[in-house]
Amino acid sequence: MNLLAIDASTEACSVAILKDDQVFSDFELCPQSHSVVLLPMVDKLLVKAGAKLTDFDALVYGRGPGSFTGVRIGIGVAQGLAFAADLPTIGISTMQAMAQQAYEQEGKDTVSVAIDARMAEVYCSNWQVNEQGLMALVGEERVLPPEQFAQSLEQGEYKYGAGTGWQAYEEAFQPICANLEKISVMYPNAQYMLALAKQEFITGKALPAEQAQPVYVRDTVSWKKLPGRE
Numbered sequence: 001m002n003l004l005a006i007d008a009s010t011e012a013c014s015v016a017i018l019k020d021d022q023v024f025s026d027f028e029l030c031p032q033s034h035s036v037v038l039l040p041m042v043d044k045l046l047v048k049a050g051a052k053l054t055d056f057d058a059l060v061y062g063r064g065p066g067s068f069t070g071v072r073i074g075i076g077v078a079q080g081l082a083f084a085a086d087l088p089t090i091g092i093s094t095m096q097a098m099a100q101q102a103y104e105q106e107g108k109d110t111v112s113v114a115i116d117a118r119m120a121e122v123y124c125s126n127w128q129v130n131e132q133g134l135m136a137l138v139g140e141e142r143v144l145p146p147e148q149f150a151q152s153l154e155q156g157e158y159k160y161g162a163g164t165g166w167q168a169y170e171e172a173f174q175p176i177c178a179n180l181e182k183i184s185v186m187y188p189n190a191q192y193m194l195a196l197a198k199q200e201f202i203t204g205k206a207l208p209a210e211q212a213q214p215v216y217v218r219d220t221v222s223w224k225k226l227p228g229r230e
Helices: 034-050 066-085 092-107 148-155 190-200
Strands: 003-007 014-020 022-029 058-064 089-093 110-116 121-128 135-144
Touching: 003 034, 003 066, 003 190, 014 034, 014 190, 022 034, 022 058, 034 066, 058 066, 058 092, 058 190, 066 089, 066 110, 089 092, 089 190, 092 110, 092 121, 092 135, 110 148, 121 148, 135 148
Parallel strands: 003 058, 058 089
Antiparallel strands: 003 014, 014 022, 110 121, 121 135
């Protein structure tokens, strides 16, 4: 199975290719430059892998949660590439990708992900590895004040953290995060979407490009109204 994965949902951009059982990947921390960086990253990695779009079985994208703008950019690029090569698409949770990386890199089989969602909140979720070696969601993906997420973890086993939320709200998480000083997985990386997407493809969950959808978790953003404005 050959897969091309892209993600632009946070401050980082990443691209990964699975081709003939070989993995090629690129990752760059580039806040506010996603629209400039992403397509050249794709082109560079295609050349490195000796691949063209029509070689792939599906186009994989980070569906969120994360930056609203970044998620839209990533999905827009994914749809454009998928339409060009008549490929189906597979959306992968950015938080699941981070949990998968913590499992593959650090050997952690239970992971709590907290991404800074601004507005004094975090996108948060808990994950546990399954028999296929893939991270499975326990409960649901939510957006919460960090203190509330921390409270929900106090009695549980999910003590290993991934994501920017742990440091952004360090005071709230300090009492319960056993590895606060050594979090290694800060951003989603498309490389760790590949194994997850492969399973989705096998189980028939790939969708036509026009059905690629973001998952924001937070559906609305509250803006302070200016005086005299409705």
